[in-house]
Amino acid sequence: MHFSTIPRITRNGQKKVKLIWQCQRLSVCDSTGGFARSFWQIRRSIAVKLLSCERKAGNESFLSYAEAMGTLNFLARLVLVSAPLAATFGQAAIADPPYDDTVGTVFDIIKSSDATTFMCLKGLDRAERQIWDKRVDGEPTVMAYLFQAHYSDGTNIEIAINPEFGSQEAAQTQALRFAKPLGRLPTLLRQGIEKFSLHKGDRGFHAGSGQVVFYSDAASQRESYDHLEESLFHEAVHASLDEAHRLAPGWIAAQQADGGFLTNYAARSPEREDLAETALFAFAILHFPDRFPPNDTDEVLKAIPHRYAYIREHFFPIDKPLTWQVAPPADCSDCAGGSCIND
Numbered sequence: 001m002h003f004s005t006i007p008r009i010t011r012n013g014q015k016k017v018k019l020i021w022q023c024q025r026l027s028v029c030d031s032t033g034g035f036a037r038s039f040w041q042i043r044r045s046i047a048v049k050l051l052s053c054e055r056k057a058g059n060e061s062f063l064s065y066a067e068a069m070g071t072l073n074f075l076a077r078l079v080l081v082s083a084p085l086a087a088t089f090g091q092a093a094i095a096d097p098p099y100d101d102t103v104g105t106v107f108d109i110i111k112s113s114d115a116t117t118f119m120c121l122k123g124l125d126r127a128e129r130q131i132w133d134k135r136v137d138g139e140p141t142v143m144a145y146l147f148q149a150h151y152s153d154g155t156n157i158e159i160a161i162n163p164e165f166g167s168q169e170a171a172q173t174q175a176l177r178f179a180k181p182l183g184r185l186p187t188l189l190r191q192g193i194e195k196f197s198l199h200k201g202d203r204g205f206h207a208g209s210g211q212v213v214f215y216s217d218a219a220s221q222r223e224s225y226d227h228l229e230e231s232l233f234h235e236a237v238h239a240s241l242d243e244a245h246r247l248a249p250g251w252i253a254a255q256q257a258d259g260g261f262l263t264n265y266a267a268r269s270p271e272r273e274d275l276a277e278t279a280l281f282a283f284a285i286l287h288f289p290d291r292f293p294p295n296d297t298d299e300v301l302k303a304i305p306h307r308y309a310y311i312r313e314h315f316f317p318i319d320k321p322l323t324w325q326v327a328p329p330a331d332c333s334d335c336a337g338g339s340c341i342n343d
Helices: 005-010 020-024 028-032 039-052 065-088 168-182 216-224 228-240 249-258 264-268 270-287 294-303 305-314 333-337
Strands: 054-057 059-062 118-123 127-130 141-151 156-161 195-199 206-208 211-215 340-342
Touching: 118 168, 141 168, 156 168, 168 195, 168 216, 168 228, 206 228, 211 216, 211 228, 216 228, 228 270, 249 270, 249 305, 264 270, 270 294, 270 305, 294 305, 333 340
Parallel strands: 156 195, 195 211
Antiparallel strands: 054 059, 118 141, 118 340, 127 141, 141 156, 206 211
């Protein structure tokens, strides 16, 4: 189920070099992780790195698919020959993470057809909001279009839309676009989100304690392969759980006991990304096992058994519902008068 990474990158002309720095570091250890790997496993493991490298021919362009595959086959065979020599010289074989990142997988864990706790969206007066924006590498203050999204479990999220969307109506459409899928998250994650903000553009999503920031073009790409809810889940972990858990002694002990990572993204930033990367697949296995292939379930449980147990115990125990009442729900009865939008 890892094949989707290649077409996702090659068909997205704007997202050119996700891992370009790795092109300078491609080595036996980088490519294989461990040495007891088949040709096809190694081929898959370096595919993303190879296809991330760009070449220049007047204008920037990717390697053609034929060129990439030819080079990939050569490198994989070279690794197979070189691995025993490296092992002879005592290089440690450390298991490669089974996935590059969760966003590059094709698992539709939270479906757009699933029930949502979203009740209504109420328009608020425009007001200044300071929102981090990767496009300017800063946190400008904007006169945002504001909305309050209300959910049946008593959670509420302020949705701030960048004024670049041009009108109250356009902003409302965007707010509703995200208010409903936010209602498909577990209460544990939604209750930690105080503010959800949206810019235009195709930058990576980000989150901090209590807030999540998305970019509309990047969200459209995630929607194209049914990954919007999964992306919201990842960022909601940052907003709701990171502060209390990502550096907690129990989580660090579980990391050390597992001795590896589920994704390369988590391995590159274990203090920041490991919890959010791991939580999504653990959640799938615990509550939607029919939506997660058995082979991948085995791979996940083999890679991170202690962190899986931590997530099961602290976040998503199988004997408790994913949604519970945290407060009385808001009154959405005035939506009939046109002052808000209900589901």
